[in-house]
Amino acid sequence: MQNKGIRTGVLVLAMSLAGCSTVQTPIKADPIEGFNRTMFTVNDKIDQYALKPVAEGYVWLTPEPVRDSVTNFFSNAGDVYIAANNLLQLKIADGVGDIMRVVINTIFGVGGLFDVATLAKLPKHDNDLGLTLGHYGVPAGPYLVLPLMGPSTVRDTVSMVGDYFVNPLSYVKPDAASWGLYGLNVIDMRANLLSAGDVLEGAALDKYSFVRNAYLQRRKYLLSDGKSAALPDYGDDTPPPKYEDVDETDAAASGAAAAASAGRKASAPTSAGSAPQPTTVPASQMIPPTLFGHPSFKLR
Numbered sequence: 301m302q303n304k305g306i307r308t309g310v311l312v313l314a315m316s317l318a319g320c321s322t323v324q325t326p327i328k329a330d331p332i333e334g335f336n337r338t339m340f341t342v343n344d345k346i347d348q349y350a351l352k353p354v355a356e357g358y359v360w361l362t363p364e365p366v367r368d369s370v371t372n373f374f375s376n377a378g379d380v381y382i383a384a385n386n387l388l389q390l391k392i393a394d395g396v397g398d399i400m401r402v403v404i405n406t407i408f409g410v411g412g413l414f415d416v417a418t419l420a421k422l423p424k425h426d427n428d429l430g431l432t433l434g435h436y437g438v439p440a441g442p443y444l445v446l447p448l449m450g451p452s453t454v455r456d457t458v459s460m461v462g463d464y465f466v467n468p469l470s471y472v473k474p475d476a477a478s479w480g481l482y483g484l485n486v487i488d489m490r491a492n493l494l495s496a497g498d499v500l501e502g503a504a505l506d507k508y509s510f511v512r513n514a515y516l517q518r519r520k521y522l523l524s525d526g527k528s529a530a531l532p533d534y535g536d537d538t539p540p541p542k543y544e545d546v547d548e549t550d551a552a553a554s555g556a557a558a559a560a561s562a563g564r565k566a567s568a569p570t571s572a573g574s575a576p577q578p579t580t581v582p583a584s585q586m587i588p589p590t591l592f593g594h595p596s597f598k599l600r
Contacts, residue, residue: 329443329516336445340508343450347490355490369413371492374469374485375424376405376412381466385427389435394425426522429459429466434523443512451515 326333359367383398401417401424409416418424433455434440441454452460464470469485472478500507 329440330512331442332444336443336512337508339445339447340511343445343448344507346448351486351490352494355487355494358487359491359494367488367491370484370488372405372409372415373412374488375415376402376409377468379405379424380468381429381463382425382427384466385429385432386425388432389427394427397422398425428456429462430456430519431523433459434519440516440519443516451511453516453519456519 330336362370379398379402383395383402386392386395386398401422402412404417404420404422405412405415408414430453438455440456444452444454444457446452446457449460469478469481472481500510
């Protein structure tokens with residue numbers, strides 16, 4: 301009887317997981333959505349019951365200046381492989397700037413605990429080996445949710461191996477100290493995302509789709525160097541109105557009417573013994589240009 305109950309429980313669990321992994325219409329970028337959704341649910345539960353409470357305890361226990369120094373330390377270490385990938389992509393100016401950030405923050409920022417380079421107007425970049433491969437034409441491949449590590453793609457997953465060997469934290473000895481630093485980095489990142497997680501909980505009807513779309517869109521944005529400013533296509537082929545194309549006949553008629561109106565106002569008699577008062581325009585009102593007697597508009 302007990303064995304029968306155990307078998308029934310296992311069957312119910314298997315059916316539940318199968319239900320989570322069955323998707324009727326997976327999108328092109330996510331052909332294994334069933335598996336990804338199941339892994340996303342597992343990661344979400346681990347975050348809910350383990351990682352998030354640890355991050356909240358870290359925030360409660362650690363003063364904010366100390367947390368900021370921890371974040372700066374790992375950001376400074378990350379600038380090393382960001383610089384390497386910028387140089388691999390032949391972005392020489394960005395790569396040299398990243399190296400200068402590392403040198404300045406390491407020397408004057410007490411090992412990277414203080415972000416002196418940002419105060420010196422050296423911008424912080426974002427790059428990795430996955431973007432380098434994409435820069436040279438390697439396709440992203442299917443979307444993939446990794447155990448414990450979250451959203452990725454096949455290309456980004458392969459690139460993690462290279463990023464590991466370029467990261468200075470990988471060469472800290474002993475190995476226990478290296479893994480300890482990696483663990484602290486994860487907790488620090490999760491602590492910095494606590495408010496974003498609360499927004500996600502309240503705003504997203506489907507957390508999985510929201511995270512997937514946000515990840516893929518950001519990777520495309522970074523791969524295009526932030527230059528992708530195309531507006532979404534809503535299927536409307538109607539061109540936008542051209543406000544600068546004004547019919548000259550209508551414009552002339554409008555100008556004539558405006559001039560006649562101004563003439564009538566100018567010739568109107570004023571009260572006895574009083575001089576004509578100048579026309580005043582409020583400071584918040586824009587005076588239209590005199591060309592054709594009406595304002596012009598331009599879409600920017």
